[in-house]
Amino acid sequence: MAKAASSRPIESHAPTMVDVALRAGVSTMTVSRALKEGSRVSKATREKIMAAVNDLGYVLDQSAGSLSSRKTGFVAAIVPSINNSNFADTARGITDELESTGLQLLLGYTDYTAEKEERLIEAMFRRRPEGIILTGGAHTDRARRLLKSAGIPVVETWELPVKPIDQVVGFSNEEAMGLLVKTLARKGYRKFGYIGGTTSRDTRGSQRREGFIRAIEELGLPPGRLVSFGVPPISIEQGGQAVVSMLERWPDTEAVLCVSDLSAFGALMECKRRGMRVPQDIAIAGFGDYEVAAFCHPGITTVNVDCYGIGQQAARRLIQVIRGDGKRHGQEIVLTGYRVVEREST
Amino acid sequence: MAKAASSRPIESHAPTMVDVALRAGVSTMTVSRALKEGSRVSKATREKIMAAVNDLGYVLDQSAGSLSSRKTGFVAAIVPSINNSNFADTARGITDELESTGLQLLLGYTDYTAEKEERLIEAMFRRRPEGIILTGGAHTDRARRLLKSAGIPVVETWELPVKPIDQVVGFSNEEAMGLLVKTLARKGYRKFGYIGGTTSRDTRGSQRREGFIRAIEELGLPPGRLVSFGVPPISIEQGGQAVVSMLERWPDTEAVLCVSDLSAFGALMECKRRGMRVPQDIAIAGFGDYEVAAFCHPGITTVNVDCYGIGQQAARRLIQVIRGDGKRHGQEIVLTGYRVVEREST
DNA sequence: TGTTGATATGGTATCGATAACATGCCTTTG
DNA sequence: CAAAGGCATGTTATCGATACCATATCAACA
Missing domain, CATH: 3.40.50.2300 (Response regulator)
Structure with a gap:
């Protein structure tokens, strides 16, 4: 057999709607309709078309379609x-x-x-x-x-x-963090600390910090202690480092609020590693209600958001x-x- | 003024390349070239075109482009x-x-x-x-x-x-889990348990389980205890429930391996909640080296994968x-x- | 039986860009 | 100075589908 002398092209293009239409013996318009939900095509025609589609392994090209349908x-x-x-x-x-x-x-x-x-x-x-x-x-x-x-x-x-x-x-985010502060203040905590990232890149983080500061003010509590650590998003590890720095500077901090549960979890684990009792020695809360906060031990108080x-x-x-x-x-x-x-x- | 009698259309279409070309006084082909890296267009022309692009707020339409460029x-x-x-x-x-x-x-x-x-x-x-x-x-x-x-x-x-x-x-995944088993066996653990999901939906999970079983066999250890719990992906919470069921059935299990770090973390926290010492009373290992495994307390032994x-x-x-x-x-x-x-x- | 209308299908223009080729100008070089 | 070649730009023909309108068919009804 003469090599590659066959009339069939060596590499055929991916089939288009025209190929399907030819094979099914209809126009491309009918194929288009058959492939779109809610268009009226007779059952017999639709079946012929679907058979052709399967035979050829045709897949609709939406790029082309969206150009004309806008x-x-x-x-x-x-x-x-x-x-x-x-x-x-x-x-x-x-x-x-x-x-x-x-x-x-x-x-x-x-x-x-x-x-x-x-x-x-x-x-x-x-x-x-x-x-x-x-x-x-x-x-x-x-x-x-x-x-x-x-x-x-x-x-x-x-x-x-x-x-x-x-x-x-x-x-x-401001109000949500404020609510967390108020909830903890009601339990008797008075010396609050806040752990968040260093920059304002994370606008939600900044808003939570604002909410923290404002709530402390409104409640007439001693000024909150702020620790900024790491570029947002602040990780579990950075949460641990941040709480260390918080405790070095303000060893009498009673409750630490974190910009997210990840940093809170890091802080919690670091405190436990240092033999501190949570919440007796220090209370820790997060934000976001990540799965880890619910199932770690002790469970972390947090703000649940409907993500x-x-x-x-x-x-x-x-x-x-x-x-x-x-x-x-x-x-x-x-x-x-x-x-x-x-x-x-x- | 006659209403809407102005010659300017009420809502003008989003600008196309033709609009840009007209405004810059060139052909669409030149605009196309100017917007594509590595095409040769004179500096002056390119600047004219860019000015037109900015004035009109034009954004290239890739759907159209990809149709012709394939x-x-x-x-x-x-x-x-x-x-x-x-x-x-x-x-x-x-x-x-x-x-x-x-x-x-x-x-x-x-x-x-x-x-x-x-x-x-x-x-x-x-x-x-x-x-x-x-x-x-x-x-x-x-x-x-x-x-x-x-x-x-x-x-x-x-x-x-x-x-x-x-x-x-x-x-x-089979070998990786096998390596984990062997590593722990070398430390002296002999009664192994495995926690994974119930179905074979998660093929990687199934492969890990296979690796577990085979490694146990190869080492000539007592048959592994298998607990299947929940539809993959198995969660932190399910990991906790699974370890409970494992301990009820086989209280003398020495080391529990989990299909992922999430279930391992759940198991770990559940054990701690029950006052068990890890690893003295029971050893726990996971798979995947999630961040939580590194920073929880105690840290979880796991298999790091280069995700x-x-x-x-x-x-x-x-x-x-x-x-x-x-x-x-x-x-x-x-x-x-x-x-x-x-x-x-x- | 002629008319109407519903339904199924086809023909043609077009969506907005780019490939491929064509053109015109200017520089280089023997 | 003519030939050759490089560069910037324009012209035309698509890419693959769908909108829009036209047409054909057939049943229902007066």
């Missing part, structure tokens, strides 16, 4: 880090909510910097998402401009931005606008709940 | 869950490695089921990714067919599949093929390292 089916979401279980939960809430809608998630991480967020927003806008979910309300000027002029719904989450761009699904629900509701808002329930497309603000969870560490 | 710039990655820090680390390794290449990540979760993986693969293939990274080697038949006929590089990770599809970046590196290397392999370094596009297998990390819990 709908990409993408939703963008930007979180500070996916290696933080709180945000991973939010991402999952979004994904789960999108699943039934056929919308697909484009996920990106900012590493807690507004510059990276700006770059990400631009990179994602090149894909023409139909909506975007952001974490927090701090954006560069250019990012704000991009977001406002994109003509798509924007949801800011996890905070209550002073100047919301569009919709908001979040809570006041998953934030993602779910943010996605829901987007879907409503995108799928055009015609509803108010105004600046809507959804408050998500939080609650103090008291455990043995305080 | 390069989407997407890479797909599928992990069991993003709420597991090991896989989140892998995802980050991928993202970081892709960052400088202009490739964008499409991330999906299978929730540890092959069916969902199949659906995800198809959904992602509609976006015509230039490569795909999978977790594990267990796929449905249809998924295998899709993967093989897609004509793009495929990297399977985190395991050493018996029948690799294309490239592999991973390690033997981040797996992602990084998988992405690197893809990039090499996609960006066409012409290298061997054969079935390449990259073994990633692991090591037992001994801590106070054993």
Whole structure:
């Protein structure tokens, strides 16, 4: 046999809708309809088409489709880090909510910097998402401009931005931390310390610190002791180091509040390693209600935030606008709940 | 003024490359070149174009671009869950490695089921990714067919599949767990227990269990005690419940190995809550070297896996093929390292 | 039986960018 | 000084699907 002399091309292209249409003996338009839910195609035709699709191993090309339909089916979401279980939960809430809608998630991480967020927003806008979910309300000027002029719904989450761009699904980190302080003050603690990161990169962290300071003031307690340690997000290890530095400077601290449960867990383990009794010698509390806080020993008092629900509701808002329930497309603000969870560490 | 009689449309469309070209007084082709790195456009022209881009707030439309260039710039990655820090680390390794290449990540979760993986693969293939990274080697038949006929590089990770599809970046979970058993046996432990999930959904978990059983056999130790508890991924809480059931049935168990550090941590905390001394009364070890294992008290002996590196290397392999370094596009297998990390819990 | 309307399907233009080739100008060089 | 070649830019034809409108078919009904 003459080598490669066959009339069939050596490497055939991936099949397109035209191939399917030819094989099924219909037009591409009918194939397109057959592959889209809720379009009217006769049963016989649909079966012929599906057979052709299977034979050829055809997979729809959405890039091409979205060019003509002007709908990409993408939703963008930007979180500070996916290696933080709180945000991973939010991402999952979004994904789960999108699943039934056929919308697909484009996920990106900012590493807690507004510059990276700006770059990400631009990179994602090149894909023409139909909506975007952001974490927090701090954006560069250019990012704000991009977001406002994109003509798509924007949801800011996890905070209550002073100047919301569009919709908001979040809570006041300041108030939440304040509530934690008040809860502990009611138990009799008076000398409070706070452990957080060094910079203002993590805006939620800064807001929690503000909430801490303000609550202490309002209660007329001795000024809080603040330890800043490490670049956010502050890790378990850094939580341990921070509590050491706190105890060196203010050995009589009665209760230490941490910007997140991870640092609280680090602080707790460090105290135990040093033979201190928690909460008798020192009380420790965190923020975020990570799984580890519930099951470590002693359990860590913390503030539970509805991470998953934030993602779910943010996605829901987007879907409503995108799928055009015609509803108010105004600046809507959804408050998500939080609650103090008291455990043995305080 | 006659209402809406102005010649300017009420809502102008988002600007396209044509708008930019008109404003800059060049052709769209020149705009396209100016916006793409490494294309030759005179400095003056480029500046004119950039000015127009800024004035109009133009953002390139990659969907359209990829249709004609036949390069989407997407890479797909599928992990069991993003709420597991090991896989989140892998995802980050991928993202970081892709960052400088202009490739964008499409991330999906299978929730540890092959069916969902199949659906995800198809959904992602509609976006015509230039490569795909999978977790594990267990796929449905249809998924295998899709993967093989897609004509793009495929990297399977985190395991050493018996029948690799294309490239592999991973390690033997069986051997790794075996090494852990041997390390502990050398310290004198003889009555071993194993805690894992109930089903075979988590293939890596099953492989670890196999490795456990085989190592015990090879060492001629008394048969291992196996407790299966909960649907994978098994949580901190379930680890605690599992160890209780282990101790009820086999109170004399000397060392408990867990499918992951999360369950090990749960087991550890439960034991401490019951006043048991670890490792004197019972030794506990995990798998994965999560941050919590290093900083809890006592620290948990575990197997460190290069999660981040797996992602990084998988992405690197893809990039090499996609960006066409012409290298061997054969079935390449990259073994990633692991090591037992001994801590106070054993 | 002719008309109406519902249903199924096809034809054509187009979405917004880029590949490939074409053109024109300017510099280099024997 | 003519030929050759490099560089910047323009022209045209797609990429693969879908919107939109046209057409064909058939049943129902007056």
